[in-house]
Amino acid sequence: MSEPIAPAGLKPGLGPGPAAGPASASAWAVARHRFLRDPVALISLTVVSAMVLAAVCGGPLWIYSHTTITPDLSQPPSAVHPFGTDTLGHDMLALVLRGLRQSLSIAFMVALPATLLGVVGGIVAGFRGGLVDNLIMRLVDLILTIPSMALASFLGSRLRGVGISTFTLSMVLAALLWTSMARLVRGVSLSIRQELYVDAAILMGASQPRIMVRHVLPNVLDQVIVSVTLLVGTAVLSESGLSFLGFGIRPPDTSLGLLVSNAKDSAMTRPWTFYFPGLAIIVFVLAINFLGESLRRALNPHRVTNDYLDKRRRRSRRRSTGSARTSRAGGQSGRAVPAPPGEPVPTDDLVPADEPLLEIERLGVEFPAERVQAVDDLSLRLAPGEVVALVGESGSGKTMTVLAAVGLLPVGAQLSGQVRFRGRSLTDLDYDQWRAIRGSQISIILQDPMTSLNPVLTVFRHFEETLRALSGHRVADAEVRRRAVELMEAVGITRAPDRLYQYPHELSGGMRQRIVIALAIVPRPQLIIADEPTTALDVTVQARVLDSLEAARASVGAAMIFITHDLALVAGLVDRVLVMKDGRLVEAAPVDDLFARPRHPYTQTLLARVPRLRRGPDSGSPPVWAQAGSEAEAPSGGPGVAASPPPTASARLDQEAGHD
Amino acid sequence: MTEPLLAVAGLTKHFWTHRPFQRRSVIHALCGASFEMTAGQTLGVVGESGSGKTTLLRTVLGLHQPTAGTVVFDGDQVDYARRASKRAFWCRVGVVFQDPFSSLDPRLTVSDILREPLSVAGLSGPAEAALREALDEVQLPMTALRRFPHEFSGGQRQRIAIARALMLKPELIVLDEPVSSLDVTIQAEILELLNSIQRQTRTAYIFVSHDLAVVSETCDRVLVMFGGQIVEAGPTGQVVTEPQHPYTRELLAAVPSPDPPAERERIRWRRQSAIGSQERTWRLPPCPDSRR
DSSP, X not given: OOOOOSGGGSSTTOSSOSOSXXXXXXXXXXXXXXXXXXXXXXXXXXXXXXXXXXXXXXXXXXXXXXXXXXXXXXXXXXXXXXXXXXXXXXXXXXXXXXXXXXXXXXXXXXXXXXXXXXXXXXXXXXHHOHHHHHHHHHHHHHHHHSOHHHHHHHHHHHTTTTOOOHHHHHXXXXXXHHHHHHHHHHHHHHHHHTSHHHHHHHHHTOOHHHHIIIIIHXXXXXXXXXXXXXXXXXXXXXXXXXXXXXXXXXXXXXXXXXXXXHHGGGTTTSHHHHHHHHHXXXXXXXXXXXXXXXXXXXXXXXXXXXXXHHHHHHHHHXXXXXXXXHHHHHHHHGGGSXXXXXXXXXXXXXXXXXXXXXXXXXXXXXXXXXXXXXXXEEEEEEOTTOEEXXXXXXXXXXXHHHHHHTTOOOTTOEEEEEEEETTEEOTTOOHHHHHHHHHHTEEEEOSOHHHHSOTTSOHHXXXXXXXXXXXXXXXXXXXXXXXXXXXXXXXXXXTHHHHTTOOGGGSOHHHHHHHHHHHHTTTOOSEEEEXXXXXXXXXXXXXXXXXXXXXHHHHHXXXXXXXXXXXXXXXXXXXXXXXXXXXEEEEEEEHHHHHHSOOSHHHHHHHHHSOOOOOTTOTTSOOHHHHHHHHHHSSSOOHHHHHSOOOOOOHHHHHXXXXX | OOOOSXXXXXXXXXXXXXXXXXXXXXXXXXXXXXXXXXXXXXXXXEOOXXXXXXXHHHHHHTSSOOSEEEEEETTEEOOTTOHHHHHHHHTTEEEEOSOTTTSSOTTSOHHHHHHHHHHHTTOOSOOHHHHHHHHHHTTOOGGGGGSOGGGSOHHHHHHHHHHHHHXXXXXXXXXXXXXXTSOHHHHHHHHHHHHHHXXXXXXXXXXXXXXXXXXXXXXXXXXXXXXXXXXXXXXXXXXXXXXXSHHHHHHHHTOOOSOHHHHHHHHHHHHHSGGGSSOOSOOOOOOOOOOO
16 A cells, blocks of 8 residues: 555545645635635625725716816705715715725825834744844834824824825824734744744755745735735724824815715715715725635635534534435445445444444445545444454544544535444434433544643533533532542542642643543443544553553443554454445454454555564564563562662652653 | 764753743753764654653754754764854755644745755756656655645655755754654655665664654664653664663553554553553653753
């Protein structure tokens, strides 16, 4: 088995990937594709472009100029004057176009220098860190303490005699508004500084300016583009506000803010002079904010609000159960179709058919949108108390199989086939029925303990919540404490009472995973699903966590499905091994048989690829632990201790040894 | 005795914590590490997270300023205070990091990624031949050049990272857990690839891993690290068969073997012995505080 390196197979069955875009596309091209499919984006982009176009070309094209005085005084909107006229006979449309032009040119003159200053300052501060960062950020803090309206009005009144120029006003606003951009860019740059590709560039000998331009800038750019739109909106509003108060643009020139200001007394008698410029401000700012929002969605599609996702999820689950029934019927009619040649589909018939705990029959998981068949025609049976390993590499469908079994398939997945737990069909349960089963009879342990634990809750609170959810009422603190300590000791956590009030981030990775294991056995489940529970951990820690997991599982007598890509890991842990490849089961056998006589070529490859301790020429020597094993029986503690005198004590390492 | 390619003596790195209104405390991330390696050799560095193996690498490379100690590369001492000296060293050393998702800039094509070492080193001009050679070496097709990192799987990205490390034909490649985040099957492919590259180019490797089994398959010599100190060093075969330090024994006892009866025996034994428990009964000697 070698990795497919042909261009056609560059991304082999990785489950739901990004939305179908052009085959070889940069992140930009993918974002553009997403943007062009978003109706809000297209509408807001159209409105913004139309208004910019009107501001630039509208004035000269319209029959009246903003200085023309027509004989029609205070006319309401008509065919000749679509926006009406003011008291002096100026055509309002010409005035609004002129005002829009002034407002937008100020917004542009503000946004451009503010963006430049903010991006450069932010990148330099975030990337250089230390003193430079401190200086720039304290300057930003200082500017943020200045009330911007007060400063601008002060400058406006000092310059009242000469009248503040458009340019000066823009520069003042830019000097005040660059700070938000700088803060944002600094934050992003700080995290990019931690990326390994920056270290790689440093180790090539690249200079700091080069790294900032080539690596940091392109990676902050998507965030910058989004906030530029917001900055333009803010600039338009600030200019309008200042002009309205009389500190911005002064007559005879005009801006949207000034127009609103001039018409404020006649808003009731001649509403058209007031509402049209006001509407122009609102429409432009709204459109540009929506544009920014759509850009953000196109560039960072993952930040969808949870609520939205939840509703979609529930809907998709119902849909998928519906389709499950139909495709099951289809599956039965098509049962006569033989298995693909050369690949016999092994049926997992090693468990007696009477009373299996979990029974999966002809399970299929498909992502129609991506045209990916994640799991294909998979059947397995699990007896009560049995421990089974599901082995395969990433993309083989092993995670999708168990997610389907516990009703947690991602959005867009289509399920077919049948899943039965203790004789009860699980494929058409609703959300609440699922909750009852998942909370009490099936426990799930995921790869990354940090995502399973809530970072703002202490260990104690996690146990309290779990116990409360299980019993349905509040459990007394003393009782929680007693149970928690008992469970934590059962999974080999020392000094459990001390750790009760620690937060997840204060614990090591192995300790966190053991807490997750302890939480998983609280309801005394009948089935534990462990999805690569030790992949993120060091080998030594992995060994201890596996010890804990097995001890915990045995203590409640649960059955377990252990998902992994490493065959060696499960050799001593499980009763049976199921090997998956490309969504199909390729081999299922009791553990000793599978290791001694792997039948499928893929299993043989997997087994051959397992890293083993190479002992050089005398590979016949027994394993180290076996040499020391005799000492383990001796009364004098463990072999490690007995074999070598402990080196001198160090208080500092006391703590470290306590963690794993 | 041939001249060592890399000689590290007494390398120490202390970090001081900076917290307002609190006393500064020192973290002994690396204590007096000394080792030598010859050209074309693979040196394994093994230990758990927090054992200082990554600090050792980063300090040798000059990503951290060493607190004390010297590094001599090919007869010349690296002066970490001088940028020119560091750059000369970097030009002859390649690096491959653990996480192939973070080590490739997502905004650059593979072509740009592979050209970067050349252009930083000031080697302009047509690079087609060099790119082709590097891709051949890591067994990727030329069509990969126009693609972006996100279009590749983890193993393929790691191949790209290795190709980048090979661009300047380094005499030493530092591999920081190059296979830890990969599936077992892909791990084996990458290890095979690294082996074949070494056979062709005689490049020396420093191979960091937490997995003694992986190290025993690839390395000639091995350093075992714990708590910022090298607790054991020697030829791999010797360390694996006759471990001297209790921590090495612990590492060995943690390696699962693909043999169910032996595995069950090992797990049963772990449960009874001290190695299975969390508390270590031995202590390291304190780190000599070399604050001046």
